[in-house]
Amino acid sequence: MVIGVDIRDLKLAKTGQKTTLEELCKQFRLMEGPTYQFHFFDTSLPIYTGRNKFMLMLEHIRQQLWKQIMLPYKAWSKQCDIVYCNDYFAPYFHFGYKTVQVFHDAFFYEYPQYCNPIWLQLFKRIAVPAARRSAFIITPTEYAKQRVHHFTKIPLEKIVAIHQAPKTIEPGTAAKNESIKIAWLPTNQNIPYLLHVGVFEKRKNIPTLLQAFKQLKESGYPHQLVLVGKGNGKMNSDDTQNILATIEALGLTNQVVMPGYIPDEQLGLVYEHASLYVFPSINEGFGIPILEAFQHNLPVLVANNTCLPEVGGDAVVPFNPYEATDMVKKISLVLNDPALQASMKEKGRARLQAFNWEKTATQLLAVFEQAIRK
CATH class of the missing domain: 3.40.50.2000 (Glycogen Phosphorylase B;)
Incomplete structure (x- = not known):
């Protein structure tokens, strides 16, 4: 053939x-x-x-x-x-x-x-x-x-x-990662962080994630939020300006880290050091970051819509992506329960074997x- x-x-x-x-x-x-x-x-x-x-x-x-x-x-x-x-x-x-x-x-x-x-x-x-x-x-x-x-x-x-x-991790990447230092990572200042990786499109629902993060900060959590990615440059779907305006309006300028796109070897470290991964999108065709987070032993929370529950299976905690309060409730649930985190990591590793x-x-x-x- x-x-x-x-x-x-x-x-x-x-x-x-x-x-x-x-x-x-x-x-x-x-x-x-x-x-x-x-x-x-x-x-x-x-x-x-x-x-x-x-x-x-x-x-x-x-x-x-x-x-x-x-x-x-x-x-x-x-x-x-x-x-x-x-x-x-x-x-x-x-x-x-x-x-x-x-x-x-x-x-x-x-x-x-x-x-x-x-x-x-x-x-x-x-x-x-x-x-x-x-x-x-x-x-x-x-x-x-x-x-x-x-x-x-x-x-x-x-x-x-x-x-x-998920993206294939080349042999030797882990060893190379040991010598990589990422200056902007919050963990360098002993600050834990939540993670989102993806293009800044409107369907990604990042402003609602920011609203939830604001409520989380008001509840006393020390975490920062890392948003890896940037806008797609398309007039109709790019949400960058709305995201920046939301960060400023909520007073989160010093709490949100936006490094743009980063090389794969650095991205692995960013996953590994995060407290958990949050996927608030209102529509996805697949959602590769779910599997990348599983790959790096990270608890994952996803919107309870479209294909995300299909991909995540029983390894993820779902939330209503239209309700920032529900997002905060589920994030707090995972952050406050080490046993739940361990269970989610184990299920994530098992789920990853299917892909x-x-x-x-x-x-x-x-x-x-x-x-x-x-």
Whole structure:
């Protein structure tokens, strides 16, 4: 079987979508041999990521030229049986190959006000029709599968839920971490902290987390809050200004640490030294930080909605993401109960065993084989 993998998105994607493509490419390279041959298709052209409206419109056009002309040509020239696209869009026309594409979520239907209008129209007029022609659609959770089916009406039997996994920790990372010193970590001043990792998008619900954190401080807890990440630079969904305004309005300027994105080896240390991880998002397609927190032996609290309970299972403590008081109640419950923390850590380690990239890649290859048989 000859499989073409579109990796152009690695120049653009961030957080979970980038992690997924990077980790799958690693697994595919390990699996290459007599049974599977892979071709990783990329463009040599740079991708514009600024905020100029004209340039963004031009970039959307260039993306579709890649998807609908260059990628099909490359796949045809390499005699691919399957073309795999990790970023919602796949070629509409098939020249001797079948397509499998990923819908990480249904945000574009659920929150159209957060989307670039041009991108949204391209999604509805190109990505969804192409998905209907694809052999299969991949989603990261059963929740996302049901939502994609609900909005697109693509038959459920054509949508396959395959779980993702945390970012791979390279051998020797722990040893290297011992020599790394992160000056801004609150623990350097013997201050405990709560942790959130993710892009500053509106759906991440960070202002409500800040309101809960303010109540926690007023109750006498010494903790600080570390928000790893930054805005996505998109006019419709970036929540950075609202987050900064909320911090100032609540008088939390000296209590909230915002380091931006940080390297993986540092991120591991940030997880390891936190008291617990809080995930207040009101909508997720998967939620890789849950597994990253399990990976670093950290108690995890999540919003009781969308896919987060599916991913966390019995290892997480859920809360109402729309009620800061409930969030405070559950955070206090965990902070005040060492036995509960130990139980959550043990369950997190057990839960983590169900998620690994080799398993994900193997399941995906099985989908490719089924596509060929169809």
